[in-house]
Structure formats: structure tokens, C-alpha cells
Amino acid sequence: MSDWTDLCRLMCADGADRPVARNAAGEVVTLGSLRLAAGAWQATFAAQPGQAVALHFEDTLDFSAALFGAWHAGKIAYLPGELTAATLQALGTQVAGLASDAAEDFALPRLRSSPAAEPLPVLPLNPQAEQLVLFTSGSTGEPQAITKRLDQLFVEVAAQQQAFGARAGQAEVLGTVSHQHIYGLLFRVLWPLASGRLLHARRLAYIEDLPVALRALPNTALLIGSPAHLKRLPPALPDDSFTARVALVFSSGGPLPDDALPDCRRLFGQAPIEVYGSSETGGIAWRQRSGEVHSPVWRALPGVAWRVDGERLQVSSAHLAEAGWQDSEDRVRASDEGFELLGRLDRVLKIEGKRVSLQAIEQALLATEWLAELRVLVLPGLREQLAVVGVPTEAGWALHAQQGRAAMAEALRRQLQPLLETMTLPRRWRFVSHLPANAQGKTTAQALQALFDPRRPAMQVLSQSATEATLRIWPDATLPQFDGHFSGHPVLPGVAQVEWALLFAQELFGLPGALRALEALKFQQVIRPGQALQMQLTMQAAQGKLVFKLESDSGPHASGRVLFELPAAEATA
Known part of the structure; x- marks a missing residue:
């Protein structure tokens, strides 16, 4: 059992020599070192109005230091999920500045850690203090801010330990999810600490x-994952012998599809522990489908x-903001061992004054066997429309390759005509290899x-690696x-071809920095409307370079390299 x-x-508290983390280089960091870093942030935050x-940090250790520094400075820590322009604009009226390891410059004042000449006093935190603001994922609209007391978080961490601690042992904590959201914050930061x-x-x-991360460990690991990855x-990883070194796999953030379980068992030797909850409620329940795939309890x-x-x-x-019973928006059926999730209650909306069930639309489209997964949304505008x-x-x-996007969309619309009035039928369609x-x-x-x-053109991912x-x-024309x-002979401009390479590289890999230069550009053949293309992207992030090629059945069309500005530390490494 781990020390609590x-x-x-x-x-x-005592225990400055206690190991608490591995930094980005894989070196063990002690609690004493974390305290020094947190103290520097405490001094910075205490000086802010x-x-x-x-x-917002990518590095979880740096984030942990900044988070506890903010709390001990008496500040409320806002954790935006992403640093978009809209998010930063909304935060601008609520926060004194942004602490981040991002290379870009933002509209908010940038705050940097700076230890005071005399260390500030460090007193125990007040568990009743409201010192955290998280944001919902925004899966149905704009992200909503949620304020948390510290005891809501800390009690939930204790529940995680009670439920899973004995099986987790001394395993180190790896994760594919960000700590900027409630699940990653609890499982990748607070529970380990x-x-x-x-x-x-x-x-x-x-x-x-x-596999690379596991081979470097002297211990077993907990993998904090999500359905998006799992x-x-x-089909295979470079070294399957690591599976015995994964003590437990966790998944949250949405339902894990049944067909993901065989691969999880093959690669990890176990089914993931799925955790159900939300930013508002915190964790509610868990399951591990170790037997039959269809084990819904x-x-x-x-x-x-x-x-x-x-x-x-x-x-x-105690994870909730207030005592008493809180309604969820989930339909359930009780059983002897727990409950089964049946779907959402809040999936009815109005289009042109008509009630529309999103669940009925999804079920009808999935029944066509042309779609494996989908989302229905409302596009804003002068006239709201389903997409x-x-x-x-x-x-x-x-079907998409043979008849095109428009024909496929029309075929799917016809499947919905018995369910919906014409004015409420989806008007916009996009087909993708996976949901963003x-x-x-x-x-x-x-x-x-x-x-x-x-x-944006229609695009399908044929293959992808790191x-x-x-x-x-x-x-499309x-x-x-x-x-x-x-006029009369449309062709695709070269600048659009480079834009597409950047667009899809950003979505698939993320760009390593700001655009610096283009080199070795070649445009061998024109591209005409309706001409199916194949694009190859190679991201060399450490070198700040993206290589792209565009080809079709007619041969090569374009190629080149995009160079990016790297942070000074990376550029000189």
C-alpha cells in the first residue's frame, strides 16, 4: 500500500526526500524539489492583483508546481482546456494573467515563476476554499465554468485510492489525457501526489x-487513457512483452466501445477500468468488463x-458542490449489482420550432451500416440547421469513393425522411476518419x-503513426x-495545397511552432476539381519541419517542406 x-x-509536511515524479528527461524528482518550484510560483502569484x-501547461510536473503555488498564494486557479483566442478573451476579464509553458505569445499577461528573496510562509490549505475553476468539454456548446472547493477534489482522490489503490500498488502514473480537465487532474496529478x-x-x-516509456521504468505503470486512444x-506494438508491466488501465471521458475491448486485452492483458462521471459531479461509478463484452453494470x-x-x-x-441529491441527465436501469446506463435524457432540441430527437437521428443513421460513429450538432447562423x-x-x-460526398449525404438524408419533417432534416454533412x-x-x-x-476538403486518414x-x-468543385x-478551367492554387498540409498536420500531430519558411516547393501538375488525391505528411517536430507530398493516379502534383520557429531551448538542444 502506498503512503498517504x-x-x-x-x-x-515532512518527507522532502520522498520521490514524487519523473521529469521530462525521466529523472526522479523529490517532494523537496517540487516544493521549491511551487514556492517560486507562490511568490509570483502572491504579487499579482x-x-x-x-x-495551462503541457508538462504535468511544472503544472503541479504552479497549481500548488497558486493555491498557497490564496489564488483561484482557472484551468482552460485549450488556449484558443475565444477562451483567452473570456478569461481576460477574470484572471490576472496566464502561467504556461506554451511557446506562443497570448493576449493575457504572461506570468513566470520567480522565487522571493525571503520564502513566503507555507500554511496548510483550507479544504473549504473555492480555489479551482474547470471547464466542461463543450461537447454540446460553449464550455461552461465549474467552481470546485478543494475538499471536493481531495475527497474524490481518497475514494480513488479506496477503490483501486490495493491493485495499483506502487505503479508509476503515465497518461494520454491532459491534466487540464477533471479526470486528468485527479488521476495524473492529485492521486499520485x-x-x-x-x-x-x-x-x-x-x-x-x-513501449518506450515502459522500458525506461523500473516499476509497473498505471495508464490513464481515454476512448479516443484506446x-x-x-494491431501490434514494437514490443509486446511490456504488457505485464501495465498494472491497471483507466478510461474516462465517454463510453469505451465494445469492439475496443479485444485489442485492450491483447495489448494490456486486461480490460480498462472505466470511470463514469462529469466535471460537474466528479466521479460517480466504475466498471471493468473482465468477462463478457456486454457487461453493462x-x-x-x-x-x-x-x-x-x-x-x-x-x-x-462529497464530490458535489452541495449536499443532497442531484439530478443527472442520464437514463439508467437499476440492477442487483449497480446500474446500467441507457442514454441521455437531454437529447431533444427544437429546429424551426419542431422538436427533434438527436438519439433517433443517430440510431437511424447507424442502422444504414454506412456510418460507424457520428455526432449531430446545430450550426449557428441566421437560420439554425442540423449538421x-x-x-x-x-x-x-x-460509397463515398464511388458516388461522392453529396450523393452519400443525400442517401443518408433519405433514411431520415420517415422520422423528420423536411425543414428539420440535416443540411450539412462531413465525413471523417475519426471524430476530432x-x-x-x-x-x-x-x-x-x-x-x-x-x-476544408473532404479527407480520409488511410494510415497514421506518431x-x-x-x-x-x-x-470538390x-x-x-x-x-x-x-474561369472555365478551374485549378487548385499552390497556396491552398500548402494550407491543406498545414491544416491536416495541425489536426493529426500539432504544429511545433510558428511558421518560419517554406523550402523545396515543387508544383508538377495542376489539380482539378474532383481529382482524388493522396497526401503524405511527415512531421519532424524536433527539427521544426513538416514534409508533404501530393499525388494522384496521374502522378506527383506537389511537394515541399514547411519550417517552424522552435523555442530557444529546443532549437539549441
């Missing part, structure tokens, strides 16, 4: 990074009570809406890039 530390006293600061397990500073952006496991976490009102799940726990983002099956992609997911594995409304940019991807692209190039 009261998180309220983490920065002022106002009651709140924003934190409280339980004496080493947290890892570096997030595993790709599951292919796991449902896309590769969820068991409440320690300290969580539940009941069913009609079909609505109600919960009561569908779908992940085609093999049969669906074959952020670092938490969540599909946000903002990311879905971005797919409807009129300048550094390379092969895509199929259909440059309706794309605005063809306008004016040229």
Missing part, C-alpha cells in the same frame, strides 16, 4: 509512445450514493463546427479555393 499524504499539507490566475506514486511530466500523445490501438465509487427517479439517475456525494459529422464504415467509404478529440479525448462542439469551414500520415483528399483560378 494529506494534500492540504503536501507543501509543509486580483484573486485568480490561469494555468497523495498516494506516493510517481507522476510523469510528459503526456503520451500517441499510444505508440507507451479504441484506436494498433456500473458500481458506485466509495462514498457515492445513487437512486433512480423514473429513469433519471440521481447522485449524492452531421460521420465516421464511415468500409462500406460507407466505398482534444487532449482529454473529448469531442467538442467547437471542433465539430470547425469541420464545416467551407475551405510522425507520419497518409490521407485521401477529394477537392464547390470549394472556394477554385474561384477565380481560372
Whole structure:
């Protein structure tokens, strides 16, 4: 059993020599070193006006120091999920500045750690203080801010230890999810710090990074994952012998599909522990489908009570902001061992004054066997309209290739005509290889809406690794890039081809920095509307370089390299 530390006293209790983390270089970091870093942030935050600061870090160890520094400075820590312009604009009126390890410059004042000449006094944290603001994933609209007391977080961490601690042992904590959201914060930061397990500073952006990380460990590991990663496991990894070194696998942020379980068992030797909850409620229940795939029963976490009102799940726990029973928006059915999730209650909306069931639309479209997964959303505008983002099956992609996007969308619309009035039928369609997911594995409304940019071509991911991807692209004649190039004989401008390489590299890999230069550009053949293309992308992030090629059945069309500005530390490494 791990040694337990009261998180309220983490920065002022004994045990400075206790190992708490591995930094990005894999070196062990002690609690004493973490306290020094947190003290530097405490001094910085204490000197700021106002009651709140924003934190956004990729490095989990640096984030932990900044978080406890903010709390001990008496500040409210805002944790934005992403550093978008809209998010920063909204935060600008609420926080004194942004502490971050991002290389970009932002509109908010940048705060940097600076130890005071005399260390500030460090007293135990007040568990009743409201010192954290998280944001919902924004899967159905704009992210909503949620304020948490420290005791809500710390009690939930104790529940995790009670439920899983004995099985976790002294395993080190690796994760594919970000700590900027409630699940990653609890499982990758607070639980390790409280339980004496080493947290890892570096997030595993790709599951292919796991074998390398495990081979460097002298211990077993906990993998904190999400369906976004676990449902896309590769057929094989470079070294399957690491599976015995994964003590437990966790998944949260959405349902894990049944068909992901065989690959999880093959690669990890076990099914993941799935955790059900939300940013508002905290953790509610868990399950591990160790037997039959269709094992739907969820068991409440320690300290969580539940009941069913009609079909609505109600919960009561110390993870909630207020005592008493709170309604959820989930339909459930009680069983002897727990409850089964039946779907959402809040999936009815109005379009043109007519009630529309999103669940009925999804069920009808999935029944066609052309779509494996989809999201229905409302696109804003003078006239609201339904839109569908779908992940085609093999049969669906074959239909898309043979007849095109418009014909496939019309075929799917016909399947909905018995259910919906004409004015409420989806008007916009996008077909993608997988739903966009952020670092938490969540599909946000903002990311879905971005797919409807009129300048974006239809695209399918044929293959992808941590550094390379092969895509199929259909440059439809309706794309605005063809306008004016040229009358009667439209061709795709070279600048649009480079833009597409950057767009899809950003979505698949993330760009390592600001654009610096283009080199070795070649445009061998023109691209005409409707000409199916294949794009190859190779991201060399350490060198700040993206290599792209565009080809078709007619041969090569374009190629080149995009160079990026790297942070000074990386550029000189």
C-alpha cells in the first residue's frame, strides 16, 4: 500500500526526500524539489492583483508546481482546456494573467515563476476554499465554468485510492489525457501526489509512445487513457512483452466501445477500468468488463450514493458542490449489482420550432451500416440547421469513393425522411476518419463546427503513426479555393495545397511552432476539381519541419517542406 499524504499539507509536511515524479528527461524528482518550484510560483502569484490566475501547461510536473503555488498564494486557479483566442478573451476579464509553458505569445499577461528573496510562509490549505475553476468539454456548446472547493477534489482522490489503490500498488502514473480537465487532474496529478506514486511530466500523445516509456521504468505503470486512444490501438506494438508491466488501465471521458475491448486485452492483458462521471459531479461509478463484452453494470465509487427517479439517475456525494441529491441527465436501469446506463435524457432540441430527437437521428443513421460513429450538432447562423459529422464504415467509404460526398449525404438524408419533417432534416454533412478529440479525448462542439469551414476538403486518414500520415483528399468543385483560378478551367492554387498540409498536420500531430519558411516547393501538375488525391505528411517536430507530398493516379502534383520557429531551448538542444 502506498503512503498517504494529506494534500492540504503536501507543501509543509515532512518527507522532502520522498520521490514524487519523473521529469521530462525521466529523472526522479523529490517532494523537496517540487516544493521549491511551487514556492517560486507562490511568490509570483502572491504579487499579482486580483484573486485568480490561469494555468495551462503541457508538462504535468511544472503544472503541479504552479497549481500548488497558486493555491498557497490564496489564488483561484482557472484551468482552460485549450488556449484558443475565444477562451483567452473570456478569461481576460477574470484572471490576472496566464502561467504556461506554451511557446506562443497570448493576449493575457504572461506570468513566470520567480522565487522571493525571503520564502513566503507555507500554511496548510483550507479544504473549504473555492480555489479551482474547470471547464466542461463543450461537447454540446460553449464550455461552461465549474467552481470546485478543494475538499471536493481531495475527497474524490481518497475514494480513488479506496477503490483501486490495493491493485495499483506502487505503479508509476503515465497518461494520454491532459491534466487540464477533471479526470486528468485527479488521476495524473492529485492521486499520485497523495498516494506516493510517481507522476510523469510528459503526456503520451500517441499510444505508440507507451513501449518506450515502459522500458525506461523500473516499476509497473498505471495508464490513464481515454476512448479516443484506446479504441484506436494498433494491431501490434514494437514490443509486446511490456504488457505485464501495465498494472491497471483507466478510461474516462465517454463510453469505451465494445469492439475496443479485444485489442485492450491483447495489448494490456486486461480490460480498462472505466470511470463514469462529469466535471460537474466528479466521479460517480466504475466498471471493468473482465468477462463478457456486454457487461453493462456500473458500481458506485466509495462514498457515492445513487437512486433512480423514473429513469433519471440521481447522485449524492462529497464530490458535489452541495449536499443532497442531484439530478443527472442520464437514463439508467437499476440492477442487483449497480446500474446500467441507457442514454441521455437531454437529447431533444427544437429546429424551426419542431422538436427533434438527436438519439433517433443517430440510431437511424447507424442502422444504414454506412456510418460507424457520428455526432449531430446545430450550426449557428441566421437560420439554425442540423449538421452531421460521420465516421464511415468500409462500406460507407466505398460509397463515398464511388458516388461522392453529396450523393452519400443525400442517401443518408433519405433514411431520415420517415422520422423528420423536411425543414428539420440535416443540411450539412462531413465525413471523417475519426471524430476530432482534444487532449482529454473529448469531442467538442467547437471542433465539430470547425469541420464545416467551407475551405476544408473532404479527407480520409488511410494510415497514421506518431510522425507520419497518409490521407485521401477529394477537392470538390464547390470549394472556394477554385474561384477565380481560372474561369472555365478551374485549378487548385499552390497556396491552398500548402494550407491543406498545414491544416491536416495541425489536426493529426500539432504544429511545433510558428511558421518560419517554406523550402523545396515543387508544383508538377495542376489539380482539378474532383481529382482524388493522396497526401503524405511527415512531421519532424524536433527539427521544426513538416514534409508533404501530393499525388494522384496521374502522378506527383506537389511537394515541399514547411519550417517552424522552435523555442530557444529546443532549437539549441
